[in-house]
Amino acid sequence: MKETEVYDYIIVGAGAAGLMLGSAMALDPYFSSKKILLLDPDPKDKNDRSWCFWSKEEKEAEPWQALQPHYWSHIGVSYQNHIVDHTIAPYRYTLVEAAPFYALMKKRLSAAPQISLKQEAVSQVQERSLGLMAVSTEARTYLSRQVFDSRFNYKPLLQQQQYPVLQQHFIGWFVKSNKAVFNSQQAVFMDFSVPQKGNTRFMYLLPSSPTEALVEYTLFSPTRLQTKEYEKAIEDYLSNLGLGTNDYEVQRTETGSIPMSCYPFEQENHAHYLKIGTAGGWSKPSTGYTFQNSHKKIQALIPYLKTGKPLHKFHKRNRFWWYDRILLRVLSQDNSQGKPIFEGLFKKRSAPLILKFLAEDTHFLQELYIMSAAPLWRFTKAFFRVMAQSFLPSRNKK
Ligand SMILES: Cc1cc2nc3c(=O)[nH]c(=O)nc-3n(C[C@H](O)[C@H](O)[C@H](O)COP(=O)(O)OP(=O)(O)OC[C@H]3O[C@@H](n4cnc5c(N)ncnc54)[C@H](O)[C@@H]3O)c2cc1C
Known part of the structure; x- marks a missing residue:
């Protein structure tokens, strides 16, 4: 021994x-x-894997400077099947390998x-x-x-059943194409133009040059798909960008499933x-x-x-945990709601403010302003459900 x-x-x-x-x-x-x-x-x-996050220029990205991150100062989010460009100053969308x-x-x-x-x-x-x-x-x-x-x-x-569990699951391809089809100035944060099939499904696209990008088919949903379903979605997406399967090479792939749960x-x-x-x-x-x-x-x-x-x-629980819990309740009650919720949010509120909120850096009035952009009835129902679950005796916890 x-x-x-x-x-x-x-x-x-x-x-x-x-x-x-x-x-x-x-x-x-x-x-x-x-x-x-x-x-x-x-x-x-x-x-x-590659890690992305948004950082305020210099200060927050500084610990990772030695990793030579890739930065984007614009993000794209779809609205009614078209990508809308958002500048995100003072943030930069940042990728480290x-x-x-x-x-x-x-x-x-x-x-x-x-x-x-x-x-x-x-x-x-x-x-x-x-x-x-x-x-x-x-x-x-x-x-x-x-x-x-x-x-x-x-x-x-x-x-357990008290806390809904979704997964952020995805397969990403790092592609190199023979045609310049990508806008390397913009990270496509969420493109919901892909068929939703009753879920929250979007394409995430990170171009590092006009001919190179990470293309990731991503879902916020309860269960994973067969590998070929993610791959088919990526192929279809690239085809819509004008790339046939002979026009690009898949240099590397990444796959993951991140728990989304309170x-x-x-x-x-x-x-x-x-x-x-x-x-x-x-x-x-x-x-x-x-x-x-x-x-x-x-x-x-x-x-x-x-x-x-x-x-x-x-460990400290903060009010953002409650906001997340309400959103997850909405998405697990009706998984198709991600597209209208996220598209609506980026349509009605500024991208830097949304990123600030998601980074849990906002103050309460900003949070009320952000949340007032969400579908009122769905979120109110989910709010009362979460409250009932948390504060009423357990026989009511359904
Ligand atoms: C492909 C991919 C892309 C992602 N992209 C992003 C992104 O862009 N932005 C973002 O914020 N997050 C992203 N994430 C989510 C998250 O940031 C990563 O999963 C991150 O690596 C989580 O860090 P961790 O230390 O919790 O887990 P991990 O990095 O997975 O580390 C856990 C470690 O535990 C080790 N381990 C497992 N079993 C044992 C054992 N029995 N004994 C000892 N060690 C063990 C594993 O080998 C592993 O090294 C991504 C995740 C994946 C999978």
Whole structure:
């Protein structure tokens, strides 16, 4: 039996959230005397995803400058099957690739001798006694009083009924075409001109040049499709742009399913254990955006850890959680409502204000102004349903 190793902090999963946390610890002198372990079976050396978010010029994109992000200052959103262009200053829509992100984070970790990154899969995390957590892999058991866990599992979400669960699911193709058909000045945020088939379906298009783009067929819906259905939708979309299947090459693909739910992910947390990243509910329930939110959470978590307070007290629920819950209630009652809701919103309100709202940076009056652009009756009904579910005795929770 191998000797047990003891750490001050163990981070399970070295994906976006785990690496952001490990790297923030590597850069902060407070943690230079702490022993820190990251565990992940994956070597994190593939360009397996691209992350987008909107950042205010300079300030918010700055932590990612070294990754050479791609920026767009305009976004497109469809309205009645045509793309409407929106300028988004003071924001820029920003894309960073996973491979350089993983490489940069790992470089920071390896420059910090107190941090180890091991390629092992965690099979179990258990509280032993007096807050001592045992993190087991096939190789051995590691001990720590502070464990951060980014392993995500859909199962508990799907086993409950109180909180609707949608998925943001998609397949994206990075295409290179022999014709200049893309407008590289504009990131197409949501193009609902594709057949909706009773769901919320849209195309997401990120052109990096007139001949290169990420084309992603995306749904906000309860269940995933067969791979060929996403692919057919992308082919049809490219065909409408004037590209036959011989006119482009698919250089890379990405696929994903991000949970969209107000499920209380935090309920598994306790004084010595904190779920982080998507597993911790850091994916915005109404949009699936996670990357920038994880960055903000880590920025708050680092000073919080220095206070020595119990980990589960870190989580705070805000009013945006309630807004998201109402929207998700509407979309799960009638999944075809995404197109009119999102198109209507971008038609009636300015894109920078909507992005500010989605980034949870607005104040209450701005939120009322935004919400007054939504279909009143549907949202009022959903509001009362959510209230009844939350505050009436459980026999009424249907
Ligand atoms: C293709 C794709 C594109 C996305 N694009 C965007 C985007 O544009 N903008 C945005 O904001 N969000 C996006 N997301 C959502 C979200 O930002 C990402 O999923 C992000 O990677 C989530 O970070 P995470 O750390 O929670 O999970 P992950 O990055 O998935 O990290 C979890 C880690 O846990 C590891 N792990 C799993 N099991 C074990 C185990 N047993 N033991 C130890 N480790 C384990 C995994 O190997 C993985 O490295 C995208 C997601 C995908 C899949």
